[in-house]
Amino acid sequence: MPKVLIADDLSTAAVEIFRNHGIETDIRVGLTKDELIEIIPEFDGLAVRSACKPDADVIAAASKLKVIGRAGIGVDNIDIKAATAKGVVVMNTPFGNAVTTAEHAIAMMFAAARQIPAADAGTQAGKWPKKNFVGTEVSYKTLGLIGCGNIGARVAERAKGLLMKVVAFDPFLTEERAVELGVEKVDLDHLLSRADVITLHTPLTDQTRNILSKEALEQTKKGVIVINCARGGLVDEAAVRELLESGHIQAAAFDVFAEEPAKENVLFGAPNFVATPHLGASTVEAQENVALQVAEQMSDYLLTGAVTNALNMPSVTADEAPRLKPFIDLAEKLGQFAGQISDHGFEEVVIEYEGDLADMNRKPITAAALAGLLRASRGDVNMVSAPAILADSGVKFSESVTEDSPVYDSLIRIKVLVPKTANSDQAGWRSLAGTVSAGRPRVVEVKEMPLEGDFSPVMLYVNNLDKPGFIGSLGVMLGEANVNIATFHLGRQAEGGEAIALIGIDGEPAADVTQKIDSLPHVRYAKVLHF
Structure with missing residues (x-):
């Protein structure tokens, strides 16, 4: 038992x-x-x-x-x-607590706007401090949502009911989904400059950590209210304290902190600050x-x-598992690859299956691909939640199946459409393809350029122009940075044209390595990938 x-x-x-x-x-x-x-x-x-x-x-x-x-x-x-x-x-x-967390964010907004905790404490102490607490109405004010996924969308619905105007920053929110929710999609700078209230509803990832830095907070309107019921680490807590004391931030209400349980915190005791112990x-x-x-x-x-709602294992039946497992692994890695190089989000996703995969149960394979794709920016995404999260974001999604594969017995191709508002060199369609060989996932195509390589836990991806001296310069630079090369795979469109280098490396490189690689002649894009 x-x-x-x-x-x-x-x-x-x-x-x-x-x-x-x-x-x-x-x-x-x-x-x-x-x-x-x-x-x-x-x-x-x-x-x-x-x-x-x-x-x-x-x-x-x-x-x-x-x-x-x-x-x-x-x-x-x-x-x-x-x-x-x-x-x-x-x-x-x-999905069990989305409504509850959204309601708590709204409650924290009211508590901060009307200084309810401090007013309560003063009243119950017998001081009747009526003149000390002149609050702020939220109706007709602008609410800035950082993150408009499952929880953020519910906050938007409730804010609209309070007659607030809602602007949202979320790279994965499409214009169609924004219209459906009745919110205006904006970039982060516009949100910071326009919002009367800012509330965060995004996971803590490398891309969102310290998203409300001191520099970002200083761009906000004087008198802004800041709410965080998402994750500690999204906001520079020391900067919030400083700006509360200066009066630039009118009030702040946090349910989460960088270190929990938060027995001590730089924000505790700050003027017009409301805290709850992770009650979202x-x-x-x-x-x-x-x-x-x-x-x-x-x-x-x-x-x-x-297996249901697993973060580290696909949802498959016992009978299907042996056959599907290597393809699920391949799909997840291709998705991770695509997600990590889509710095500005994406508007459309296409997954193409070729060969023997036409006769397989592709649903868990697709779910694994979407989970890998979204995890780079959304954090705790699993195979069950990934399709719903993608659908809620309004990103277009389609699959195609071809019974024949020109080269391989089976092939999976993932294509993502990067929005035109992104860096012009990187906007447009990006395509990745892979196959399973000897039971192992392999990448066989990047941006329609053929190459063959294994996935390594840490890889360096470089998009460059095919010019003499590039490989030597790159090798010297990695050697000087004490980065050991485990595998090296190359692909190109044509001699002198666009090229790809996919390099397996032993360990995490220093933060400035990609910046140095970016400075090399003919390099268009460089990034460290993790699998």
């Missing part, structure tokens, strides 16, 4: 789901790391929220563990890389929904092998 450790508070109904499936449960909330390491070898499953932190040490000790289920969206508390290496499936519940998903309805969902998902996996 499988055995599940419930290490954070789940509802009684969720515990009953496990037991009704015949799964033994042990509820131990508030364990220290050492206590968790001591008992984790007994369990096949681990159910958590955000307090329990199964890191690499915990996972290393988990000799029987097959699945970790997160009742909620964010998986910052779980070491997914360690879990994947150990063969542990990590599941989350991506903390309603009875949301807690119940995600707890029931994670219990069902974990039970299904432990008893039947069915």
Whole structure:
């Protein structure tokens, strides 16, 4: 009989789901790391929220563990890389608390605009401080959304109901989806200069980290209100403190912080600052929904092998898995490739299948490709949530199937349309193709240029002009930067024309390496990729 450790508070109904499936449960909330390491070898499953932190040490000790289920969206508390290496499936519940988080953002906006917490404290202290609290109306003001996905769209709906004008910055929001939501799509600079209230609803990724930097905050209107109910690390907290004290920021309300639990923070005690302890998903309805969902998902996996909402494993049946697995791996890597080189988002996605893939169940392969594509910018995207997230963004998507493949038994091609507002050298269609050879995924085409190469954990992608001396200059530069080359693959359109270099390297290069490569003659684009 499988055995599940419930290490954070789940509802009684969720515990009953496990037991009704015949799964033994042990509820131990508030364990220290050492206590968790001591008992984790007994369990096949681990159910958590955000307090329990199964890191690499915990996972290393988990000799029987097959699945970790997160009742909620964010998986910052779980070491997914360690879990994947150990063969542990990590599941989350991506849609269970969107409404709750959106409502909390609206509540925080009102609390900041009307200084409700401070007014409450003064009133209950017997001071009757009426003259000290002159608030701000939100009706007819401009709300700036940074991120207009599943949660951001719900915030927009509620803000429109408050008669606010909504502007949104999201590279993956199409004009059609913006019109449908009744919001105006803008770039970040326009949002900063126009918004009376700014609220963030984006995951924490390399592209969004510190998106509201000190420089960005200084571009905002005097008297702006800043709301963060998304993720700590999106905003420069010290800069917010400074601008609150100067009066440039009228008020701020944060539910999340760079370091949690936030027992101390530079913002605490700042004027007109409202704080809550990561309550965005903390309603009875949301807690119940995600707890029931994670219990069902974990039970299904432990008893039947069915995988749902997994972040590190495709959703396939046991019968399909052996045949589909290498193609799912290929599709995800091609998607990751495309996502990492689409710095300005994309307006359309096309996936083409050729050869033997015409007769396979392509749905999980497509889902894996979209998950890889979106993960670079959206963070915690899995195979189940990826198609819905893409659809909600309004990005056009299509598939085509050809029974014959001119060169390979099977081939997957991913094409993304980069918007014309992006760098003119990089706008337009980008195309990547790959195949499976000897059970391993290989990239065989980049921007319609043929090449053949394996995927490496860290790769350097360079788009250049085919001119003498480029390869030598690049090799010297990498050598001087102490970057060891593991593999080197080249492709070109024609002699002297556009060319591609795809280089597997041993380890993460220094941050300035790509800048130096960009400065080489004939280089159009360079980026470090991770797979």
